[in-house]
């Protein structure tokens with residue numbers, strides 16, 4: 001028995017990229033920002049939206065980007081949280097089980 005489900009936020013970490021611009025905008029030392037990337041299949045689409053019913057969360061009732069209408073079935077949220085696990089807890093379990101939280105910040109493209 002493990003200590004619990006492993007969060008998928010580690011899966012996409014592939015190491016430091018030396019070419020990332022070092023100029024970061026608005027890094028004021030405040031709460032980190034994350035982009036939640038959620039993906040489901042076309043068969044899971046109705047369930048992914050229905051999962052929010054009865055879930056008390058700050059993300060409900062606000063517009064966010066989604067590609068479902070065009071058949072790709074991804075939804076993205078940008079939010080601030082202490083860490084990736086905390087960011088994923090803002091989603092219903094059905095949705096967070098199919099999501100990763102990617103820490104993001106603004107950079108200047110050279």
Ligand SMILES: [Zn+2]
Pocket residue numbers: 040041042044045046048068072073074
């Ligand atoms: Zn969908």
